[in-house]
Amino acid sequence: MAKRSTTRRTGIADVAKHAGVSHATVSRVMNGNFTVDPVIAQRVRESAAELKYYPNSVGRSLALGKTDTIGVVVPDLGNPTFQAMLRGVSRAAAKDGYRVLIADSSEVLSEEAILAAEARRRCDGVVLCAPRMSDAELQDLASALHPLVLINRTVPIENTPSLSANYGQGIQELATYLVGLGHKRLAFLSGPPQSASNRLRVDGLAQFVAEHPDVELQTLSGGVSFAEGHESVERILASGATAVLAFNDLVAMGLLSGLHERGVDVPGEISVTGFDDIPFARYTTPPLTTAAVPITELGEAAWERMKAVLQEDEAVALATTFSPRVVARGSTGPVPLG
Amino acid sequence: MAKRSTTRRTGIADVAKHAGVSHATVSRVMNGNFTVDPVIAQRVRESAAELKYYPNSVGRSLALGKTDTIGVVVPDLGNPTFQAMLRGVSRAAAKDGYRVLIADSSEVLSEEAILAAEARRRCDGVVLCAPRMSDAELQDLASALHPLVLINRTVPIENTPSLSANYGQGIQELATYLVGLGHKRLAFLSGPPQSASNRLRVDGLAQFVAEHPDVELQTLSGGVSFAEGHESVERILASGATAVLAFNDLVAMGLLSGLHERGVDVPGEISVTGFDDIPFARYTTPPLTTAAVPITELGEAAWERMKAVLQEDEAVALATTFSPRVVARGSTGPVPLG
């Protein structure tokens, strides 16, 4: 038996009694079923309005077998990239009457699978943003999570669409751009080793170096945050590189800030690139050259795929890749002389 | 009758049958009720594991009359301030086993009340972040929304706690700081007229000016975004002010960027302050002087109040105010000579 709160909300039964009809009829009216006599329908609507009746969505969900809600699991709600994804998913889903339940794993790997499973239990499907778990674990979980959509993680799983940015291509284009400016000594400030998108960058750069034997590339362990970029200034300067590819814009901005404090001229003495093109990138000093990842669109596309899976659409695109676009701004320039 | 999908998930009845007990016993075991014989409990757990059974949370919610979910309504998911609030609420709620459903009104005023009401129908309570609706509308809605917690909006409503930053005090402290540096001609780049937090700043500045007759203050209509800050450069320069109080950090950063492009030295020729202390504020060039609003803590506190209301705690603090703290950085300096 249900615990009833002190002041019960008005239910379908109250409206039925007030309008002098059965609750089935009220249900029909509330759902716009036109088989109801217009006069009665009107009376029901008036009763509903008078009693301030709104259908209880839990009861509705139970009867309908759907919640009109999807779960979105993100590694860190404080990260602008995931915020933008979330916003894309949320706004797109809202247009179709769906809501988003958020699950923030706070970068705790062991929480991720649990959160995802829990989200799935409450929702009609789940979107996993850049999941940190292993391929094997993801494969295992997939069937329990279905409908499942992956963002920035491509794993071939049946019925599981994925949307991702082509980080490998993006970083290659940035490198190409730098080399075009005359740079031969590059440094890559890498992200977390377990990050799939970091691996894509590493692989992309490896390919780039293979194709450009005259270019020297050093990889320095970096991180994902301002602070980590800021802290790597000394190591970057010691590396002798004339251009730095930072893992992302945050790291690049931290680096820019650190270089500025040390009195190093950017791009006069060293060029810096970011990755993502977060909103702030254009407002750094100098403005940051970066690879723009259409991250909000990725989120929107994730919802479109989810919708298709929910509608059991047979023709769901499986893996979709978005190409980053180099945005040349002031933080990069010709290689310094001498 | 419920629409059943092609592959039904395993329900409590399946486990009951498999373990040879009643579904009530399964329920007891799943809820850690210790009145069950340990041997039987173990058998049930094994059956549940084997069948990969997880309780359906919609059924659970209906029976228990609660969803363990709260709704958070924000005016704009793209705004760092609301992102930080959301993160605070979400993480704090998660620690107590609650999840957050997001509702982004995209600054569309007419959507706000609808979204809030809809969120309330699906959740155990709602948190309204900086609601744009009128006091009257908010009053009307409050009882339907209860349990309700307000962030950055103080309206005396029974049972409705509110958490807010003291924007009036914060802007006065910034003004005091600037005047301490010798500035006498200030400009305020204001936010949206309908924003409650803007009004608090305006009122705070009015009081400040009243107490400092030697200080001249001009108010220029600004906005909330980078772009709007960037666009106001000319008007700021034309105003003749030696120090600018921007509505928030975003506007200040846009302004900083515009001034830099125009070759105006900050703080040599003009001082600029922001408001909020968003994560990027310390990384601008020069680093931004601002009033730090403990926004994530506001979100966390909002959850604590919500929890108290949900537990029908009699002693819920009603209006809690957080004081911003001036963070002096490089974007402000002594008034220029001559």
Add this chain to the structure above:
DNA sequence: TTGAAAGCGCTAACAC
């Protein structure tokens, strides 16, 4: 066109 009744999956009071 409408109402009675079953059922969605679960919890909890009650009886044994």
Add this chain to the structure above:
DNA sequence: GTGTTAGCGCTTTCAA
């Protein structure tokens, strides 16, 4: 300690 049963609030089939 365990099963039976009655709901939680809604949708939908079926019969009238």
